[in-house]
Amino acid sequence: MNQRSKLTVDFAGLGIPPGRYALPTPGAYDGYDRLERHFTGHLCLSDLTPDDVQFLRDHFAEQVTEHRRQAMDYFEARVPRRFNGVCPDEQATAWAEQFAANQHAVKSLLLVGPTGTGKTHYAWSLLGAVAETGTQVRWQMHTAADLYASLRPRDGEDSESTFERIANAHLLVLDDLGASKWTEWVEEITYRLINHRYEECLPSIFTSNLPPTELRDALGGRVASRLTEMCDRITLKGDDRRKGARS
Ligand SMILES: Nc1ncnc2c1ncn2[C@@H]1O[C@H](COP(=O)(O)OP(=O)(O)OP(=O)(O)O)[C@@H](O)[C@H]1O
Ligand SMILES: [Mg+2]
Known part of the structure; x- marks a missing residue:
C-alpha cells in the first residue's frame, strides 16, 4: 500500500x-x-x-x-451453524452503521436477559450487520469461559500475546460474562481486559444472564462501573426460546 x-x-x-x-x-x-x-x-x-x-x-x-x-x-467462515441464518433487526443495523462511521465513538453494548432469550443470537446478528456494512474489521467472539481457558498460563504458550491480541481487537464480543467461577486470577484478567478496552475506547459487546446487581457482585465494583459507562444496555425479554422449541 x-x-x-x-x-x-x-x-x-x-x-x-x-x-x-x-x-x-x-x-x-x-x-x-x-x-x-x-x-x-x-x-x-x-x-x-x-x-x-x-x-x-x-x-x-x-x-x-x-x-x-x-x-x-x-x-460466514466464523458464525456457528446454529446462528447461520441470523438476521439483524433495525436496532442492530443502526448500531453497526454507527460502528462503521466511527469505531471509537460508538457505545459498547451489554446484552442482558435470562437464559435462552437470544443474547448470543443477537450478538451474532450484530456481527453480521457489521459485515454487511463492508467495514474492514477483524472482530473476535469468545465466551468468557473460553477466553479464560485460552489465557491460562501454560508451558510453552505466550498467553500475554494472546491477551494483547484479544484486548486490542477492533471489536470484541465477550459472551456469558459473569458465568465463570470467580477466582482472583479471573478477576484480574477480566479487569485488565475491560479496563484496557475502556481506556482505549475500543467497542465491545458483552452478554450476561445475570441481573444488574448480581453482575456487579460477580464482577466487582471496578469492572461494573466501567461497563456502566462504556455500554448501552439492551434487555432481551421473554421465555427461554429453547423450551419453546421443544414444546
Ligand atoms: N430472534 C431470534 N429468532 C429466532 N431464533 C432465535 C432468536 N433469538 C434466539 N433464537 C434461538 O433461541 C435459542 C436460544 O438463543 P441464544 O443461545 O442466543 O440464547 P441466550 O440468551 O444466549 O442463552 P444463554 O443465556 O443460555 O446463553 C437459539 O436456538 C437461537 O437460535
Ligand atoms: Mg448465550
Whole structure:
C-alpha cells in the first residue's frame, strides 16, 4: 500500500465504508487536481463538481463491493451453524452503521436477559450487520469461559500475546460474562481486559444472564462501573426460546 492511499478521504460523505482503498492515479481523470486537494483535506466534498463525485463513486465501487464480500466471507467462515441464518433487526443495523462511521465513538453494548432469550443470537446478528456494512474489521467472539481457558498460563504458550491480541481487537464480543467461577486470577484478567478496552475506547459487546446487581457482585465494583459507562444496555425479554422449541 503506497503513501497516497493512506490519505484522508471523506469516505462517509461518499457513502463508502471505512477501509483501506487504492486512490485513483493522476491522469485517470481530467479534474484530478481537485480530487487531490480533496484527498489532502484542502477541499470539501461539497466543493467537488457532480462529475468529480460520480468519478469517485465509480472509482471506489469495485473496491467497496470487494470489501463487503471479504467482510461477509470473514463472518460466514466464523458464525456457528446454529446462528447461520441470523438476521439483524433495525436496532442492530443502526448500531453497526454507527460502528462503521466511527469505531471509537460508538457505545459498547451489554446484552442482558435470562437464559435462552437470544443474547448470543443477537450478538451474532450484530456481527453480521457489521459485515454487511463492508467495514474492514477483524472482530473476535469468545465466551468468557473460553477466553479464560485460552489465557491460562501454560508451558510453552505466550498467553500475554494472546491477551494483547484479544484486548486490542477492533471489536470484541465477550459472551456469558459473569458465568465463570470467580477466582482472583479471573478477576484480574477480566479487569485488565475491560479496563484496557475502556481506556482505549475500543467497542465491545458483552452478554450476561445475570441481573444488574448480581453482575456487579460477580464482577466487582471496578469492572461494573466501567461497563456502566462504556455500554448501552439492551434487555432481551421473554421465555427461554429453547423450551419453546421443544414444546
Ligand atoms: N430472534 C431470534 N429468532 C429466532 N431464533 C432465535 C432468536 N433469538 C434466539 N433464537 C434461538 O433461541 C435459542 C436460544 O438463543 P441464544 O443461545 O442466543 O440464547 P441466550 O440468551 O444466549 O442463552 P444463554 O443465556 O443460555 O446463553 C437459539 O436456538 C437461537 O437460535
Ligand atoms: Mg448465550
